[in-house]
Amino acid sequence: MRLGDFEIHLLRAGGWRSDGGATFGVVPKVLWERQKPADEQNLIRTDCIGVVVRHRGRVIVCETGIGSKLSEKRARQVGVWQPEGLLVALRKLGLRPDEVDVVTSTHLHWDHAGGFTRRSPSGEVELTFPRAKHFVQQAEFDFALSPDPRSRAGYYDDDILPVADAGRLEFVSGEAEVMPGLVLRQTGGHTPGHQLVVFRAAQDLACVMTGDLVGLRPHLRVPWIPAADLDVLRSLEEKARLLREAAEHRWLLVLGHEPEQPAGYVDAAGSWSPEDTLED
Ligand SMILES: [Zn+2]
Helix, strand or coil, X not given: CEECCEEEEXXXXXXXXXXXXXXXXXXXXXXXXXXXXXXXXXXXXXXXXXXXXXXXXXXXXXXXXXXXXXXXXXXXXXXXXXXXXXXXXXXXXXXXXHHCCEEXXXXXXXXXXXXXXXXXXXXXXXXXXXXXXXXXXXXXXHHHHCCCCCCHHHCCHHHHHHXXXXXXXXXXXXXXXXECCEEEEECCCCCCCCEEEEEEEEXXXXXXXXXXXXXXXXXXXXXXXXXXXXXXXXXXXXXXXXXXXXXXXXXXXXXXXXXXCCEXXXXXXXXXXXXXXCCC
């Protein structure tokens, strides 16, 4: 779809199966399972949703999914599917990875930054997008390199360090317009440097990548917060602010993990109107 001078394509970069309890935190299962049925292991489908954006001759990728570097054992444990989804989607748009100018993600967890790097045919880890600047929050980078014990399993050095070593990381703190119309806004909450990625054509014409601030559609309810979030009160506050602004300005939201119609608009009462024209 077109949004001002942005051309936005939805990116379905595969996904995995996450524990329903972890996904909905203190919300009782009898409430969430009506909307997100769990399998016999209590797992629910979790897609990795991103976008590929063309803007004034530049190509921007936001969210890169899990990628294909996980060991077979780990990939099986978490039920990964379509780890090559990112590259397949780019190919469908007629794009090569070395044509991507800018890469960003809402945070550096393995299911968002996994596609920053990949294995070369000889088995070495290499940058997926060798020419791109990769924008990350300084606080997220710092935390990813020395996480607390509970957060350690969420980050892989192989996703991040090769990009840093190649001098392809660009650091942001707080809120910044890193290119005309591309705004990064730190929310914290889920992780210290979690951010919203905003494609802003005008005040009332914007597309916001919500990451894990609103991962699935049931998370549009402000109190429904994943158990993994480090700072729950911050998540509550930032989510309430985002939903208020999104309703007021009619921003297009793209939910970070929602399998069914992940793009749409929310109104002041919290109801959701899907927007399907980002799908190719
Ligand atoms: Zn996530």
